[in-house]
Amino acid sequence: MTQRLALFTQALAVVVAAVAIAIAPGMIEIFTLMQITLFASMAVLSLSLAFIWGFGGILSFGQTAFFGLGGYAYAVAAINFQDSTQAIMLAVIVPALFSAILGYFAFYGRISDVYLGVITLTVTLILFNVINSTSGDEYRIGEAMLGGFNGIPAVPTFNMPFDPESPLSPEQSWWATAGTLLLVYLGLRALLASPFGRVIVAVRENEVRASLLGYDPRVVKLMTFILGGAIAGLAGALYVNWGAFVGPTIFSLSLSAEIIIWITVGGLGTLLGPIIGCILIEYIVAGIGSQQTLNSNLVLGSVLVFFVLLIPKGIVPTIRDIATGLLARIGRGHGDATPATMPQTAGVK
Protein backbone atom coordinates (compact mmCIF):
# COMPACT_ATOMS: atom_id res chain seq x y z
CA MET A 1 0.00 0.00 0.00
CA THR A 2 2.66 2.48 1.11
CA GLN A 3 4.84 1.37 -1.80
CA ARG A 4 2.11 2.04 -4.31
CA LEU A 5 1.30 5.35 -2.76
CA ALA A 6 4.99 6.35 -2.91
CA LEU A 7 5.24 5.28 -6.52
CA PHE A 8 2.11 7.24 -7.41
CA THR A 9 3.38 10.36 -5.60
CA GLN A 10 6.65 10.14 -7.48
CA ALA A 11 5.02 9.66 -10.87
CA LEU A 12 2.92 12.70 -10.08
CA ALA A 13 6.05 14.68 -9.11
CA VAL A 14 7.71 13.79 -12.41
CA VAL A 15 4.64 14.91 -14.36
CA VAL A 16 4.54 18.18 -12.40
CA ALA A 17 8.27 18.71 -13.08
CA ALA A 18 7.79 18.03 -16.79
CA VAL A 19 4.89 20.48 -16.99
CA ALA A 20 6.84 23.09 -15.04
CA ILE A 21 9.78 22.72 -17.45
CA ALA A 22 7.43 23.05 -20.43
CA ILE A 23 5.63 26.19 -19.28
CA ALA A 24 8.53 27.92 -17.49
CA PRO A 25 9.63 30.12 -20.46
CA GLY A 26 6.17 31.70 -20.62
CA MET A 27 6.12 32.47 -16.91
CA ILE A 28 9.49 34.08 -16.20
CA GLU A 29 11.83 36.69 -17.65
CA ILE A 30 14.57 35.79 -20.09
CA PHE A 31 17.35 36.63 -17.59
CA THR A 32 15.94 34.25 -15.01
CA LEU A 33 15.43 31.64 -17.70
CA MET A 34 19.10 31.85 -18.67
CA GLN A 35 20.09 31.54 -15.03
CA ILE A 36 17.99 28.45 -14.38
CA THR A 37 19.31 26.96 -17.63
CA LEU A 38 22.80 27.28 -16.11
CA PHE A 39 21.60 25.73 -12.85
CA ALA A 40 20.02 22.83 -14.75
CA SER A 41 23.29 22.08 -16.57
CA MET A 42 25.14 22.19 -13.24
CA ALA A 43 22.49 19.89 -11.75
CA VAL A 44 23.28 17.28 -14.41
CA LEU A 45 26.90 17.47 -13.22
CA SER A 46 25.78 17.03 -9.62
CA LEU A 47 23.80 13.93 -10.64
CA SER A 48 26.94 12.37 -12.11
CA LEU A 49 28.78 12.59 -8.80
CA ALA A 50 25.65 11.80 -6.78
CA PHE A 51 25.46 8.55 -8.72
CA ILE A 52 29.06 7.37 -8.48
CA TRP A 53 29.67 8.60 -4.94
CA GLY A 54 26.26 8.08 -3.36
CA PHE A 55 25.46 4.73 -4.96
CA GLY A 56 28.76 3.41 -6.29
CA GLY A 57 30.75 4.48 -3.24
CA ILE A 58 33.43 6.00 -5.49
CA LEU A 59 34.65 9.29 -4.10
CA SER A 60 35.82 11.32 -7.08
CA PHE A 61 37.17 14.75 -6.18
CA GLY A 62 37.78 15.49 -9.83
CA GLN A 63 34.42 15.18 -11.50
CA THR A 64 35.23 18.52 -13.11
CA ALA A 65 37.91 16.70 -15.13
CA PHE A 66 35.17 14.91 -17.07
CA PHE A 67 32.94 17.97 -17.06
CA GLY A 68 35.74 20.04 -18.55
CA LEU A 69 36.79 17.40 -21.05
CA GLY A 70 33.17 17.17 -22.19
CA GLY A 71 33.04 20.93 -22.52
CA TYR A 72 36.27 21.11 -24.50
CA ALA A 73 35.33 18.10 -26.66
CA TYR A 74 32.03 19.79 -27.45
CA ALA A 75 33.65 23.13 -28.25
CA VAL A 76 36.36 21.67 -30.49
CA ALA A 77 33.94 19.39 -32.32
CA ALA A 78 31.27 22.05 -32.72
CA ILE A 79 33.78 24.45 -34.28
CA ASN A 80 35.09 21.77 -36.63
CA PHE A 81 31.78 20.22 -37.68
CA GLN A 82 29.64 23.37 -37.36
CA ASP A 83 26.92 20.99 -36.17
CA SER A 84 26.23 20.28 -32.52
CA THR A 85 24.83 16.79 -33.09
CA GLN A 86 28.16 14.97 -33.41
CA ALA A 87 29.71 17.42 -30.95
CA ILE A 88 27.31 16.37 -28.18
CA MET A 89 28.07 12.72 -28.89
CA LEU A 90 31.80 13.41 -28.65
CA ALA A 91 31.26 15.34 -25.44
CA VAL A 92 29.93 12.11 -23.96
CA ILE A 93 32.39 9.71 -25.60
CA VAL A 94 35.68 11.52 -24.85
CA PRO A 95 35.18 11.81 -21.07
CA ALA A 96 33.81 8.25 -20.97
CA LEU A 97 36.99 6.97 -22.61
CA PHE A 98 39.15 9.05 -20.30
CA SER A 99 37.30 7.80 -17.23
CA ALA A 100 37.68 4.24 -18.54
CA ILE A 101 41.48 4.62 -18.67
CA LEU A 102 41.70 6.35 -15.31
CA GLY A 103 39.23 3.93 -13.73
CA TYR A 104 41.14 0.94 -15.05
CA PHE A 105 44.31 2.04 -13.27
CA ALA A 106 42.43 2.95 -10.12
CA PHE A 107 40.11 -0.02 -9.69
CA TYR A 108 42.36 -2.72 -11.06
CA GLY A 109 45.17 -1.38 -8.88
CA ARG A 110 42.67 -1.87 -6.01
CA ILE A 111 43.59 1.47 -4.53
CA SER A 112 41.47 2.66 -1.63
CA ASP A 113 38.66 5.24 -1.89
CA VAL A 114 40.79 7.89 -0.32
CA TYR A 115 43.61 7.51 -2.81
CA LEU A 116 41.09 7.66 -5.64
CA GLY A 117 39.93 11.01 -4.33
CA VAL A 118 43.51 12.25 -4.32
CA ILE A 119 44.22 10.92 -7.82
CA THR A 120 41.11 12.41 -9.38
CA LEU A 121 41.87 15.73 -7.72
CA THR A 122 45.38 15.64 -9.15
CA VAL A 123 44.11 14.80 -12.64
CA THR A 124 41.92 17.89 -12.54
CA LEU A 125 44.81 20.13 -11.52
CA ILE A 126 47.06 18.69 -14.20
CA LEU A 127 44.40 19.16 -16.88
CA PHE A 128 43.98 22.74 -15.72
CA ASN A 129 47.72 23.36 -16.08
CA VAL A 130 47.93 21.62 -19.45
CA ILE A 131 45.00 23.49 -20.97
CA ASN A 132 46.30 26.71 -19.45
CA SER A 133 49.59 26.28 -21.29
CA THR A 134 48.04 25.73 -24.73
CA SER A 135 48.09 29.31 -25.93
CA GLY A 136 49.55 29.93 -29.35
CA ASP A 137 48.98 28.84 -32.91
CA GLU A 138 50.61 25.43 -32.54
CA TYR A 139 47.87 24.25 -30.17
CA ARG A 140 44.92 23.75 -32.45
CA ILE A 141 42.67 20.82 -33.22
CA GLY A 142 41.41 21.25 -36.76
CA GLU A 143 39.80 24.69 -36.92
CA ALA A 144 39.65 25.14 -33.16
CA MET A 145 42.38 27.08 -31.34
CA LEU A 146 42.65 25.90 -27.73
CA GLY A 147 43.60 29.40 -26.64
CA GLY A 148 45.30 28.58 -23.32
CA PHE A 149 44.16 30.76 -20.46
CA ASN A 150 41.77 32.71 -22.69
CA GLY A 151 39.77 29.64 -23.61
CA ILE A 152 37.69 29.15 -26.73
CA PRO A 153 35.25 31.99 -27.41
CA ALA A 154 32.25 31.96 -29.75
CA VAL A 155 31.56 28.24 -29.59
CA PRO A 156 28.54 27.36 -31.78
CA THR A 157 25.57 26.58 -29.55
CA PHE A 158 23.12 23.70 -29.92
CA ASN A 159 21.15 23.34 -33.13
CA MET A 160 18.32 21.06 -34.15
CA PRO A 161 19.73 17.54 -34.65
CA PHE A 162 21.53 17.33 -38.03
CA ASP A 163 20.31 20.79 -38.99
CA PRO A 164 23.12 23.32 -38.42
CA GLU A 165 21.03 26.09 -40.02
CA SER A 166 18.54 26.28 -37.16
CA PRO A 167 20.18 27.04 -33.78
CA LEU A 168 18.09 26.69 -30.65
CA SER A 169 16.47 29.77 -29.14
CA PRO A 170 17.03 30.41 -25.40
CA GLU A 171 13.64 28.81 -24.70
CA GLN A 172 14.52 25.72 -26.71
CA SER A 173 17.92 25.61 -24.98
CA TRP A 174 16.14 25.61 -21.64
CA TRP A 175 13.89 22.77 -22.74
CA ALA A 176 16.90 20.82 -23.97
CA THR A 177 18.88 21.38 -20.76
CA ALA A 178 16.08 20.86 -18.25
CA GLY A 179 14.74 17.96 -20.31
CA THR A 180 18.19 16.35 -20.20
CA LEU A 181 18.26 16.82 -16.44
CA LEU A 182 14.90 15.12 -16.06
CA LEU A 183 15.88 12.29 -18.41
CA VAL A 184 19.22 11.69 -16.67
CA TYR A 185 17.43 11.64 -13.32
CA LEU A 186 14.81 9.16 -14.53
CA GLY A 187 17.46 7.08 -16.30
CA LEU A 188 19.54 6.80 -13.14
CA ARG A 189 16.45 5.92 -11.11
CA ALA A 190 15.56 3.18 -13.58
CA LEU A 191 19.17 1.91 -13.56
CA LEU A 192 19.25 1.81 -9.76
CA ALA A 193 15.99 -0.13 -9.69
CA SER A 194 17.39 -2.68 -12.15
CA PRO A 195 19.40 -5.77 -11.14
CA PHE A 196 22.64 -4.06 -12.18
CA GLY A 197 21.78 -1.06 -9.99
CA ARG A 198 21.37 -3.40 -7.04
CA VAL A 199 24.79 -4.89 -7.73
CA ILE A 200 26.28 -1.38 -7.76
CA VAL A 201 24.82 -0.68 -4.33
CA ALA A 202 25.86 -4.15 -3.11
CA VAL A 203 29.47 -3.42 -4.07
CA ARG A 204 29.30 -0.12 -2.22
CA GLU A 205 27.96 -1.84 0.88
CA ASN A 206 30.45 -4.70 0.97
CA GLU A 207 32.96 -5.40 -1.75
CA VAL A 208 34.13 -8.73 -0.33
CA ARG A 209 30.61 -10.07 0.04
CA ALA A 210 29.67 -8.97 -3.47
CA SER A 211 32.70 -10.71 -4.95
CA LEU A 212 31.97 -13.87 -2.93
CA LEU A 213 28.52 -13.85 -4.52
CA GLY A 214 30.18 -13.92 -7.93
CA TYR A 215 30.30 -10.27 -8.95
CA ASP A 216 33.58 -8.62 -9.88
CA PRO A 217 33.64 -5.35 -7.93
CA ARG A 218 36.34 -3.95 -10.22
CA VAL A 219 34.14 -4.26 -13.32
CA VAL A 220 31.08 -2.93 -11.51
CA LYS A 221 32.97 0.09 -10.16
CA LEU A 222 34.59 0.75 -13.53
CA MET A 223 31.17 0.70 -15.25
CA THR A 224 29.76 3.05 -12.62
CA PHE A 225 32.72 5.37 -12.97
CA ILE A 226 32.48 5.44 -16.79
CA LEU A 227 28.77 6.20 -16.66
CA GLY A 228 29.48 9.01 -14.19
CA GLY A 229 32.16 10.38 -16.52
CA ALA A 230 29.79 10.26 -19.50
CA ILE A 231 27.07 12.14 -17.62
CA ALA A 232 29.58 14.74 -16.44
CA GLY A 233 30.73 15.16 -20.06
CA LEU A 234 27.15 15.69 -21.18
CA ALA A 235 26.79 18.32 -18.47
CA GLY A 236 29.93 19.97 -19.86
CA ALA A 237 28.34 20.23 -23.30
CA LEU A 238 25.20 21.75 -21.77
CA TYR A 239 27.34 24.21 -19.83
CA VAL A 240 29.30 25.32 -22.91
CA ASN A 241 26.04 25.64 -24.84
CA TRP A 242 24.79 27.99 -22.14
CA GLY A 243 27.75 30.38 -22.29
CA ALA A 244 29.04 29.71 -25.86
CA PHE A 245 32.47 29.76 -24.20
CA VAL A 246 34.85 27.33 -22.55
CA GLY A 247 38.04 28.18 -20.64
CA PRO A 248 40.45 26.34 -18.35
CA THR A 249 38.63 27.54 -15.23
CA ILE A 250 36.13 24.77 -16.01
CA PHE A 251 38.81 22.50 -14.44
CA SER A 252 39.31 24.76 -11.45
CA LEU A 253 39.68 23.49 -7.92
CA SER A 254 36.86 25.71 -6.70
CA LEU A 255 34.35 24.11 -9.07
CA SER A 256 35.51 20.65 -7.94
CA ALA A 257 34.86 21.76 -4.39
CA GLU A 258 31.45 23.14 -5.30
CA ILE A 259 30.27 19.77 -6.64
CA ILE A 260 31.31 18.08 -3.40
CA ILE A 261 29.47 20.80 -1.46
CA TRP A 262 26.27 20.38 -3.52
CA ILE A 263 26.16 16.72 -2.59
CA THR A 264 27.18 17.12 1.03
CA VAL A 265 24.53 19.79 1.49
CA GLY A 266 21.80 18.04 -0.49
CA GLY A 267 22.44 14.58 0.89
CA LEU A 268 24.72 11.74 -0.10
CA GLY A 269 22.94 8.60 -1.27
CA THR A 270 20.04 10.44 -2.85
CA LEU A 271 19.55 11.78 -6.37
CA LEU A 272 17.10 14.54 -5.52
CA GLY A 273 19.25 16.02 -2.74
CA PRO A 274 22.25 16.87 -4.92
CA ILE A 275 19.98 18.63 -7.45
CA ILE A 276 18.49 20.72 -4.65
CA GLY A 277 21.92 21.33 -3.11
CA CYS A 278 23.30 22.36 -6.50
CA ILE A 279 20.59 24.89 -7.22
CA LEU A 280 20.70 26.26 -3.66
CA ILE A 281 24.50 26.69 -3.60
CA GLU A 282 24.74 28.09 -7.14
CA TYR A 283 22.00 30.57 -6.28
CA ILE A 284 24.02 31.69 -3.25
CA VAL A 285 27.26 31.86 -5.29
CA ALA A 286 25.52 33.98 -7.94
CA GLY A 287 24.32 36.25 -5.12
CA ILE A 288 27.85 36.56 -3.69
CA GLY A 289 29.22 37.42 -7.13
CA SER A 290 27.09 40.54 -7.26
CA GLN A 291 28.55 42.13 -4.10
CA GLN A 292 32.00 42.83 -2.70
CA THR A 293 32.03 42.30 1.05
CA LEU A 294 31.91 38.51 1.25
CA ASN A 295 34.34 36.24 -0.52
CA SER A 296 32.74 33.19 -2.15
CA ASN A 297 35.52 30.86 -0.92
CA LEU A 298 34.84 32.02 2.61
CA VAL A 299 31.13 31.22 2.35
CA LEU A 300 31.54 27.90 0.53
CA GLY A 301 34.22 26.75 2.98
CA SER A 302 32.07 27.64 5.98
CA VAL A 303 29.06 25.87 4.49
CA LEU A 304 31.08 22.69 3.87
CA VAL A 305 32.63 22.62 7.35
CA PHE A 306 29.25 23.38 8.93
CA PHE A 307 27.48 20.55 7.14
CA VAL A 308 30.22 17.96 7.70
CA LEU A 309 30.29 18.70 11.43
CA LEU A 310 26.62 19.31 12.18
CA ILE A 311 24.41 17.92 9.37
CA PRO A 312 26.64 15.18 7.91
CA LYS A 313 23.68 13.46 6.23
CA GLY A 314 22.62 16.50 4.24
CA ILE A 315 19.29 18.25 3.86
CA VAL A 316 17.11 15.69 2.08
CA PRO A 317 17.93 12.61 4.24
CA THR A 318 17.60 14.71 7.40
CA ILE A 319 14.17 15.96 6.38
CA ARG A 320 13.20 12.43 5.36
CA ASP A 321 14.28 11.05 8.75
CA ILE A 322 12.32 13.72 10.59
CA ALA A 323 9.24 13.08 8.44
CA THR A 324 9.49 9.31 8.92
CA GLY A 325 9.86 9.81 12.65
CA LEU A 326 6.79 12.05 12.79
CA LEU A 327 4.75 9.59 10.73
CA ALA A 328 5.74 6.75 13.03
CA ARG A 329 4.78 8.81 16.07
CA ILE A 330 1.40 9.72 14.57
CA GLY A 331 0.84 6.08 13.73
CA ARG A 332 1.56 5.04 17.32
CA GLY A 333 -0.58 7.86 18.68
CA HIS A 334 -3.64 6.45 16.90
CA GLY A 335 -2.98 3.08 18.47
CA ASP A 336 -2.35 1.47 15.08
CA ALA A 337 -0.26 -1.65 14.92
CA THR A 338 2.34 0.17 12.82
CA PRO A 339 5.79 -1.21 13.61
CA ALA A 340 8.21 1.35 15.03
CA THR A 341 10.48 0.95 12.03
CA MET A 342 8.57 2.27 9.07
CA PRO A 343 9.02 0.25 5.90
CA GLN A 344 11.64 2.18 3.96
CA THR A 345 9.94 3.56 0.91
CA ALA A 346 12.55 2.40 -1.53
CA GLY A 347 11.44 5.12 -3.87
CA VAL A 348 12.35 8.21 -1.87
CA LYS A 349 15.90 8.68 -3.05
Added chain:
Amino acid sequence: MDIYVILLLDVINGASSLFLICLGLAIIFGMMKIINLAHGEFIMLGAYATVISANNGVNIWIAMLVVAPLFVGLVGLVIERCLIRFLYGRLVDSMLATWGLSLLIIGIVTTIFGNTIQGVPTPLGGFSIGAYRSSYYTLFLLLMAVLMMAAIYVVMRYTRLGLIARATMQNPGMANTLGVNPSTVYMGTFAAGAAVTGLAGGLLAPVSGITPVMGGAYVAKAFITVVGGGAAILSGTLSSASLFGALNQVGAYLTTPVFGEVIVFTAAIILIRLLPQGISGRFFKGNL
Protein backbone atom coordinates in the same frame (compact mmCIF):
# COMPACT_ATOMS: atom_id res chain seq x y z
CA MET B 1 79.04 19.59 -19.63
CA ASP B 2 78.02 22.62 -17.55
CA ILE B 3 74.40 22.08 -18.53
CA TYR B 4 74.43 18.69 -16.82
CA VAL B 5 75.79 20.16 -13.60
CA ILE B 6 72.97 22.69 -13.70
CA LEU B 7 70.47 19.96 -14.46
CA LEU B 8 71.80 17.98 -11.50
CA LEU B 9 71.37 21.05 -9.29
CA ASP B 10 67.81 21.42 -10.60
CA VAL B 11 67.08 17.80 -9.78
CA ILE B 12 68.47 18.27 -6.26
CA ASN B 13 66.42 21.44 -5.91
CA GLY B 14 63.24 19.74 -7.17
CA ALA B 15 63.67 16.71 -4.94
CA SER B 16 64.52 18.67 -1.79
CA SER B 17 61.67 21.18 -2.19
CA LEU B 18 59.26 18.32 -2.87
CA PHE B 19 60.53 16.52 0.22
CA LEU B 20 60.06 19.63 2.36
CA ILE B 21 56.56 20.21 0.97
CA CYS B 22 55.50 16.62 1.64
CA LEU B 23 57.01 16.04 5.04
CA GLY B 24 54.25 17.68 7.08
CA LEU B 25 51.58 15.91 5.06
CA ALA B 26 53.38 12.60 5.49
CA ILE B 27 53.55 13.08 9.26
CA ILE B 28 49.84 13.87 9.54
CA PHE B 29 48.75 11.19 7.09
CA GLY B 30 51.28 8.51 8.06
CA MET B 31 50.73 8.77 11.79
CA MET B 32 47.11 9.82 12.11
CA LYS B 33 45.54 8.66 8.84
CA ILE B 34 44.02 12.11 8.35
CA ILE B 35 44.13 13.37 4.79
CA ASN B 36 44.61 17.06 5.22
CA LEU B 37 43.33 18.76 2.07
CA ALA B 38 44.18 22.13 3.62
CA HIS B 39 47.86 21.19 3.35
CA GLY B 40 48.45 23.64 0.50
CA GLU B 41 46.91 26.41 2.59
CA PHE B 42 49.25 25.62 5.50
CA ILE B 43 52.13 26.18 3.06
CA MET B 44 50.48 29.41 1.94
CA LEU B 45 50.10 30.56 5.57
CA GLY B 46 53.79 29.81 6.19
CA ALA B 47 54.75 31.87 3.16
CA TYR B 48 52.49 34.75 4.22
CA ALA B 49 53.85 34.69 7.77
CA THR B 50 57.40 34.89 6.39
CA VAL B 51 56.70 37.63 3.89
CA ILE B 52 54.69 39.81 6.26
CA SER B 53 57.18 39.57 9.12
CA ALA B 54 60.14 40.10 6.75
CA ASN B 55 58.47 43.16 5.21
CA ASN B 56 57.92 44.50 8.73
CA GLY B 57 61.61 44.47 9.53
CA VAL B 58 62.12 40.99 10.98
CA ASN B 59 65.33 39.32 9.82
CA ILE B 60 64.52 37.09 6.84
CA TRP B 61 66.12 34.01 8.41
CA ILE B 62 64.16 34.40 11.62
CA ALA B 63 61.00 35.01 9.59
CA MET B 64 61.54 31.79 7.61
CA LEU B 65 62.89 29.45 10.25
CA VAL B 66 61.11 30.64 13.39
CA VAL B 67 58.04 32.77 12.67
CA ALA B 68 56.56 30.59 9.89
CA PRO B 69 56.66 27.21 11.71
CA LEU B 70 55.53 28.73 15.01
CA PHE B 71 52.61 30.55 13.44
CA VAL B 72 51.39 27.65 11.32
CA GLY B 73 51.96 25.20 14.19
CA LEU B 74 49.71 27.37 16.34
CA VAL B 75 47.08 27.53 13.59
CA GLY B 76 47.31 23.74 13.33
CA LEU B 77 46.79 23.40 17.06
CA VAL B 78 43.66 25.54 16.97
CA ILE B 79 42.30 23.66 13.94
CA GLU B 80 42.91 20.29 15.56
CA ARG B 81 41.01 21.32 18.69
CA CYS B 82 38.11 22.97 16.86
CA LEU B 83 37.66 20.66 13.89
CA ILE B 84 39.90 17.65 13.34
CA ARG B 85 39.40 15.97 16.73
CA PHE B 86 35.75 15.36 15.95
CA LEU B 87 36.66 13.53 12.79
CA TYR B 88 39.14 10.82 13.82
CA GLY B 89 38.11 7.54 12.24
CA ARG B 90 35.83 9.31 9.75
CA LEU B 91 38.27 9.43 6.87
CA VAL B 92 35.98 10.78 4.18
CA ASP B 93 34.42 13.36 6.48
CA SER B 94 37.87 14.55 7.50
CA MET B 95 38.77 15.04 3.82
CA LEU B 96 35.58 17.02 3.21
CA ALA B 97 36.01 19.14 6.33
CA THR B 98 39.65 19.94 5.55
CA TRP B 99 38.67 20.85 1.99
CA GLY B 100 36.09 23.23 3.43
CA LEU B 101 38.80 24.52 5.73
CA SER B 102 41.10 25.12 2.78
CA LEU B 103 38.45 27.25 1.05
CA LEU B 104 37.82 29.05 4.33
CA ILE B 105 41.52 29.90 4.80
CA ILE B 106 41.81 31.11 1.19
CA GLY B 107 38.72 33.26 1.73
CA ILE B 108 40.04 34.76 4.98
CA VAL B 109 43.49 35.54 3.55
CA THR B 110 41.98 37.06 0.40
CA THR B 111 39.65 39.21 2.49
CA ILE B 112 42.49 40.50 4.69
CA PHE B 113 45.39 40.87 2.22
CA GLY B 114 43.78 40.97 -1.21
CA ASN B 115 44.90 38.92 -4.17
CA THR B 116 48.60 39.81 -4.23
CA ILE B 117 51.30 40.66 -1.77
CA GLN B 118 54.83 42.03 -2.00
CA GLY B 119 57.34 39.14 -2.07
CA VAL B 120 60.77 38.89 -0.48
CA PRO B 121 64.05 38.69 -2.43
CA THR B 122 65.95 35.40 -2.48
CA PRO B 123 68.78 35.57 0.06
CA LEU B 124 72.34 34.21 -0.37
CA GLY B 125 73.02 35.37 -3.93
CA GLY B 126 74.27 33.11 -6.72
CA PHE B 127 77.27 31.52 -8.35
CA SER B 128 78.31 30.64 -11.91
CA ILE B 129 79.00 27.34 -13.56
CA GLY B 130 80.38 28.02 -17.02
CA ALA B 131 77.77 30.03 -18.87
CA TYR B 132 75.00 29.24 -16.38
CA ARG B 133 74.09 30.82 -13.08
CA SER B 134 72.60 29.14 -10.08
CA SER B 135 71.67 30.21 -6.57
CA TYR B 136 73.18 29.18 -3.25
CA TYR B 137 69.62 29.04 -2.01
CA THR B 138 69.21 25.76 -3.92
CA LEU B 139 71.95 24.22 -1.81
CA PHE B 140 70.43 25.73 1.32
CA LEU B 141 67.12 23.97 0.54
CA LEU B 142 69.01 20.68 0.22
CA LEU B 143 70.70 21.32 3.56
CA MET B 144 67.34 22.05 5.19
CA ALA B 145 65.83 18.88 3.75
CA VAL B 146 68.69 16.79 5.15
CA LEU B 147 68.48 18.53 8.53
CA MET B 148 64.71 18.01 8.77
CA MET B 149 65.10 14.37 7.88
CA ALA B 150 67.78 13.85 10.52
CA ALA B 151 65.80 15.76 13.13
CA ILE B 152 62.63 13.74 12.59
CA TYR B 153 64.55 10.48 12.57
CA VAL B 154 66.28 11.28 15.85
CA VAL B 155 63.10 12.49 17.54
CA MET B 156 61.02 9.52 16.45
CA ARG B 157 63.67 6.90 17.03
CA TYR B 158 65.60 7.97 20.13
CA THR B 159 63.44 10.24 22.29
CA ARG B 160 60.69 9.45 24.77
CA LEU B 161 58.38 11.78 22.84
CA GLY B 162 58.88 9.83 19.62
CA LEU B 163 58.33 6.55 21.45
CA ILE B 164 55.03 7.78 22.90
CA ALA B 165 53.93 9.10 19.49
CA ARG B 166 54.74 5.84 17.71
CA ALA B 167 53.09 3.76 20.44
CA THR B 168 49.91 5.82 20.27
CA MET B 169 49.70 5.46 16.50
CA GLN B 170 50.20 1.70 16.73
CA ASN B 171 47.69 1.07 19.48
CA PRO B 172 45.88 4.01 21.07
CA GLY B 173 43.99 1.82 23.57
CA MET B 174 47.14 0.17 24.88
CA ALA B 175 48.97 3.49 25.11
CA ASN B 176 46.00 4.86 27.03
CA THR B 177 46.12 2.11 29.65
CA LEU B 178 49.83 2.80 30.11
CA GLY B 179 49.08 6.39 31.06
CA VAL B 180 49.33 8.24 27.76
CA ASN B 181 46.48 10.47 26.71
CA PRO B 182 45.97 9.76 22.97
CA SER B 183 44.03 12.98 22.49
CA THR B 184 47.05 15.02 23.57
CA VAL B 185 49.37 13.01 21.34
CA TYR B 186 47.11 13.52 18.33
CA MET B 187 46.97 17.22 19.06
CA GLY B 188 50.75 17.46 19.31
CA THR B 189 51.30 15.39 16.16
CA PHE B 190 48.92 17.49 14.11
CA ALA B 191 50.50 20.71 15.37
CA ALA B 192 53.99 19.33 14.61
CA GLY B 193 52.92 18.35 11.09
CA ALA B 194 51.44 21.82 10.59
CA ALA B 195 54.65 23.45 11.89
CA VAL B 196 56.82 21.43 9.49
CA THR B 197 54.48 22.44 6.66
CA GLY B 198 54.70 26.07 7.74
CA LEU B 199 58.49 25.82 7.66
CA ALA B 200 58.28 24.50 4.09
CA GLY B 201 56.06 27.44 3.20
CA GLY B 202 58.54 29.85 4.76
CA LEU B 203 61.48 28.29 2.91
CA LEU B 204 59.62 28.46 -0.40
CA ALA B 205 58.42 32.04 0.12
CA PRO B 206 61.50 33.66 -1.52
CA VAL B 207 61.33 31.40 -4.60
CA SER B 208 57.62 31.24 -5.36
CA GLY B 209 54.78 33.53 -6.32
CA ILE B 210 52.77 34.31 -3.20
CA THR B 211 48.99 34.47 -3.61
CA PRO B 212 46.10 33.17 -1.51
CA VAL B 213 45.56 30.32 -3.99
CA MET B 214 49.20 29.24 -4.23
CA GLY B 215 48.45 26.13 -2.16
CA GLY B 216 46.67 24.51 -5.11
CA ALA B 217 49.97 24.27 -6.96
CA TYR B 218 51.57 22.25 -4.18
CA VAL B 219 48.73 20.13 -2.87
CA ALA B 220 48.50 17.82 -5.89
CA LYS B 221 52.26 17.20 -6.02
CA ALA B 222 52.40 16.64 -2.29
CA PHE B 223 49.58 14.12 -2.37
CA ILE B 224 50.84 11.99 -5.21
CA THR B 225 54.26 11.95 -3.56
CA VAL B 226 52.92 10.85 -0.19
CA VAL B 227 50.59 8.28 -1.78
CA GLY B 228 53.43 7.02 -4.00
CA GLY B 229 55.76 6.85 -1.02
CA GLY B 230 53.45 4.75 1.13
CA ALA B 231 53.08 4.51 4.87
CA ALA B 232 56.68 5.01 6.03
CA ILE B 233 57.12 8.70 6.78
CA LEU B 234 60.82 9.17 6.08
CA SER B 235 61.95 6.41 3.73
CA GLY B 236 58.70 6.52 1.72
CA THR B 237 58.59 10.27 1.32
CA LEU B 238 62.31 10.47 0.61
CA SER B 239 62.24 7.80 -2.10
CA SER B 240 59.15 9.11 -3.87
CA ALA B 241 60.20 12.76 -3.54
CA SER B 242 63.56 11.93 -5.14
CA LEU B 243 61.95 9.89 -7.89
CA PHE B 244 59.20 12.40 -8.74
CA GLY B 245 61.43 15.44 -8.21
CA ALA B 246 64.02 14.03 -10.62
CA LEU B 247 61.38 13.01 -13.17
CA ASN B 248 59.79 16.43 -12.97
CA GLN B 249 63.04 18.34 -13.57
CA VAL B 250 64.33 16.06 -16.32
CA GLY B 251 60.90 16.04 -17.98
CA ALA B 252 60.71 19.82 -17.73
CA TYR B 253 64.19 20.12 -19.23
CA LEU B 254 63.34 17.86 -22.16
CA THR B 255 59.84 19.29 -22.83
CA THR B 256 58.10 22.13 -20.96
CA PRO B 257 57.52 22.59 -17.21
CA VAL B 258 53.84 21.72 -17.64
CA PHE B 259 54.57 18.47 -19.43
CA GLY B 260 57.17 17.72 -16.76
CA GLU B 261 54.25 17.64 -14.33
CA VAL B 262 52.20 15.49 -16.67
CA ILE B 263 55.08 13.00 -16.86
CA VAL B 264 55.34 12.89 -13.07
CA PHE B 265 51.64 12.37 -12.72
CA THR B 266 51.49 9.59 -15.29
CA ALA B 267 54.44 7.91 -13.59
CA ALA B 268 52.63 8.23 -10.25
CA ILE B 269 49.48 6.53 -11.55
CA ILE B 270 51.50 3.68 -13.02
CA LEU B 271 53.49 3.39 -9.79
CA ILE B 272 50.31 3.16 -7.73
CA ARG B 273 48.93 0.56 -10.11
CA LEU B 274 52.10 -1.54 -9.70
CA LEU B 275 52.70 -0.86 -6.00
CA PRO B 276 49.34 -0.10 -4.36
CA GLN B 277 51.04 0.15 -0.95
CA GLY B 278 53.51 2.73 -2.23
CA ILE B 279 57.27 2.40 -2.53
CA SER B 280 57.83 1.90 1.17
CA GLY B 281 55.09 -0.73 1.38
CA ARG B 282 57.14 -2.84 -1.00
CA PHE B 283 60.78 -2.08 -0.23
CA PHE B 284 61.12 -0.53 3.24
CA LYS B 285 58.50 -2.42 5.19
CA GLY B 286 58.46 -1.48 8.86
CA ASN B 287 60.93 1.38 8.48
CA LEU B 288 60.29 4.80 9.83
